[in-house]
Amino acid sequence: MDAREAKRLANEHLRGSRLTASRASRHRDAWVVSYVDADNPDVMLDGGGLIVTMDGAVIDVSSVPGEIDRVLDERAPRGEDPDLPRDEAEELRALIAARLPWPGVLEEPVEAFAAVEQLRSAGREVFPARGLELAALALVPFQEVRVVIVGLDPYPTPGHAMGLAFSVPPEVRPLPAGVRSIHAAMRHDGFDPPDHGDLSGWARQGVLLLNRALTYERGRKAGAHLPIWRDFTDQVIRVLNERDEPVVFVLWGNEAQKVGALVDASHHHTVTAPHPSSRGAYRKASQDAGTFTTVNRLLGAEIHWEQAGGRSHS
Incomplete structure (x- = not known):
């Protein structure tokens, strides 16, 4: 998935509102998409943005520092290797982050x-x-x-x-x-x-x-x-x-x-x-x-x- 497709999915998610996707930036295995009011594109908005995952999911996210990583961590597959000790699994997730x-x-x-x-x-x-x-x-x-x-x-x-x-x-x-x-x-x-x-x-x-x-x-x-x-x-x-x-x-x-x-x-x-x-x-x-x-x-x-x-x- 490229930035254009991420913005297209974000706009589908925003359909029916006055908001439109303005910028997509890659973060980990997802795209973070910001949005603006289509009628006032130069005005900064409250809140956060959208996460668009590689499988096409679109998730609203707040602007709280670390929130994007928290959401992605919650969605990250866990326990793929049951023999991997928990501390090693945490270290791998930290490296991914x-x-x-x-x-x-x-x-x-x-x-x-x-x-x-x-x-x-x-x-x-x-x-x-x-x-x-x-x-x-x-x-x-x-x-x-x-x-x-x-x-x-x-x-x-x-x-x-x-x-x-x-x-x-x-x-x-x-x-x-x-x-x-x-x-x-x-x-x-x-x-x-x-x-x-x-x-x-x-x-x-x-x-x-x-x-x-x-x-x-x-x-x-x-x-x-x-x-x-x-x-x-x-x-x-x-x-x-x-x-x-x-x-x-x-x-x-x-x-x-x-x-x-x-x-x-x-x-x-x-x-x-x-x-x-x-x-x-x-x-x-x-x-x-x-x-x-x-x-x-x-x-x-x-x-x-x-x-x-x-x-x-x-």
């Missing part, structure tokens, strides 16, 4: 996943939850990336990391300092920030929220997993750099700005500013940098930054 969402573009980070699973097996607490490591890539198909915002690593607080750089689930309170600083920068640029820290609505508009290290081990210093993931996330930057369509790379902070060496500045754009979690004068500089208006100007199009959580503002 971690399949690369940009097939044919990236090589699967097998060694990185193995290193992280070894830590988990040793009882180390690793964020985000298993299956969310590649969430940023899963939400934005390769050809639809317009902007890349580069972070360092996931949040160190349980329940905060969701696989998207700088983003936290909508129920998280209080908001992390970095999110509060991002909101201040939005206000500086004339955008009304949401009352939460979920930035998945940016991803649905083609903004890849990519951490340089895709996991964080509780109790370690920031960036401790960078050696595990650097080759893979550098590969992500390189394949985007080789794309014909220009991309705007937003590099917040010293570590992110090292990515600039991988970007052809004659074809793509880079926007730099201090890291949102910086303190003192650097934080003020981050908030006053004009990042959001600069990105829209360079794109020649508009990212609706105020629609950070994918909620409708109509």
